[in-house]
Amino acid sequence: MSGFAAEERSSGETKYKGVRRRRWGKWVSEIRVPGSQERLWLGSYSTPEAAAIAHDLAFYCLRRPSSLTALNFPSMLPPYVSPNMSPKSIQRAASDAGMAVDAAHMIRQETRATENVMSVDMGVETEPWDNEHHSSCGSWEKQGEPLSISVDDYLYF
Secondary structure, eight states: OTTTOOOBOTTSOBSSTTEEEOTTSOEEEEEEOTTSSOEEEEEEESSHHHHHHHHHHHHHHHHOOSSGGGSSOGGGSOTTOOTTOOHHHHHHHHHHHHHHHHHHHHHHHHHHHHHHHHHHSSSOOOOTTOTTTOGGGOSOOOOSSOOOOOGGGGOOO
């Protein structure tokens, strides 16, 4: 799985801060609220990168580090993150960001699987996002390019 394969240490942990793997394979993230014993559950994800993005957003909002080197993916941090968000709002924004990363990953997997089926088919072409074959997905349409989902599409402030 190129691009999404996390390097793991011998103990099975990822290289991402604030991320751990459940026994059944899901990746989870949570963070403590500074100055309290409260923990914010940031979610359970299919990929370690999604959990890391959720942790980054929450870490940045809660602690406002002077340097972005403490983040897993500093370039993925939305520019309009507000320091005045409540812990519940931070939790929601972080969870939405992580889900957006997972959704993009699933779409890439579906696109690859469809391309593999199309290359195996003997001359029968199908459209990857044809509504007739994927009616449960909503109104997906192929526009010559793969569907692009941005983390920003899922952040509500």
